[in-house]
Amino acid sequence: EVHLAASGGDLAQPGGSLRLSCAASGFTFSSYAMSWVRQAPGRGLQWVSSISGSGGSRYNADSVTGRFTISRDNSKNTLYLQMNSLRAEDTALYYCAKYGDPYGYYHFDYWGQGTLVTVSS
């Protein structure tokens, strides 16, 4: 059974940093691209960043480019999101999500439970 457990969310000050983690199990982690998707309170879903199975390719939303870095450690079956220069508008529940096909970037077939990031002074 696929399981994604996100953690690392916290209260951070504007301009501060956080690192989110997502521990994956139940599938061959290195074969699947992964992603972070966020949801601001009471709002819809917004794709943030994606990374290939090998980690060699990365894609970011314009709103986080230059501030957020997605990475993965396939030996630990863990996905990360390093978040720097945080802004109030980054406040959201951050979901890690697995892409549905090996080596592709298609639909998201499994989602973690989310970890809450709050940016406020």
Add this chain to the structure above:
Amino acid sequence: EIVMTQSPATLSVSPGERVIFSCRASHGVNNNLAWYQQKFGQAPRLLLSGVSTRATGVPARFSGSGSGTEFTLTISSLQSEDFAVYYCQQYNNWPRTFGQGTKLEIK
């Protein structure tokens, strides 16, 4: 960026009725379109990918259709557990984009 527009924002429907959700893309997305269901306090759940392919465990009352820029999700006979927010998402282009969601309420 491809903008995904869902309509209406809210649907009020009675159990047992048929409901149709609409999703429009600002540019063609081929068949690279998925639908997700999100219940209150839960993570999204994949319903359909490739416009019409049901995910594992999704009941047959959920179906999808459309092509290019116009897509629909249909629930043939609403069950109490179907009341949730529904999102469409395109994965044809970067950035991946979602519609703003349609909330399905009990009438």
